[in-house]
Amino acid sequence: MTTLTNKSAITVKGSAEIVCDYLNYGINSILFQRGLYPPENFQATENYGLNILMSTDSKIKEFLSTTLGQLKEWLLKRTVNKVALVITNVKTLEVMERWDFKIEYEGEEGQGDTQTSDKPLKQIKSEIRDVLKQIASSVAYLPLLDCLCSFDIQIYTKNDVELPKEWAEAEPANIRNAQSVKMRSFSTNIHKMETVVTYRNEDD
Known part of the structure; x- marks a missing residue:
């Protein structure tokens, strides 16, 4: 039985991949739901038992792939606290909406690469599915983005992190x-992620 348990255990690297997969699907879903790009630029993909719309734009795919690849490295080193998807009005440069993905590290810090989690992958995927469902239904209460918008991703790291040359402060x-709505969180028992959307309250 021990061999089986070890085989199914999630490693730190595996956990980082789960987090980055969630962000890839979550960010694509937000770009579609918030209407940043035309619907015909998205294609439905099935994951987590859901149909998720993913961008077919090669520039967006490359940007996310590069960004999440770097994030994965920083997750392994426990140097990231938060990832933010920032939606900005192209004309006025005003920030219209911000999606914060807050990261907590579970378990002992000194364990490094040897840390594992025996939390069932099925349970983690179920938790992620619940968050993605909340993202999809957020259009019901978020203000309409009735201007041309662009997006960027900010990664909040510890101060001593060396930035790659293509990254900037x-x-x-x-x-x-600002008004915020907190979504459900999910955890691999190595990384815990909380998703919060902050938007401009038009009533004020």
Whole structure:
């Protein structure tokens, strides 16, 4: 039985991949739901028992692949606290909406690469499915983005992280009259991720 348990255990690298997979599907879903690009630029893919719309634009795919590849490295080193998807009005450069993906590290810090989790993958995927469902239904309460918008991704790291040359320091993406909605969280028992959307409250 021990061999079987070890085989099915999730490693730190495996956990980082689960987190990055979630972000890839989650970000694509947000780009579709919030109407940043035309619907015909997306294609349905099945994962987590859901139909998720993924961008077919090669530039977006490459951007996300590069960004999440770097994030994966930082997750292994426990140097990332948060990933933010920032949606900005192209004309005024005002931040319209921000999706914060907050990361917590579970277990002992000194364990490094040897840390494993025996949490069933089925359970983790079920938790992720619940979050993705909440992202999809968020259009019901989020204000309509009735202007041309662009998006960027900010990664919040510890101060001593060496940035690759293509990365730059960014200003905090603050939103005036901000209102936040917290989604469900999911955990691999190595990484815990909380998703929060912050948007401008038009009533104020």
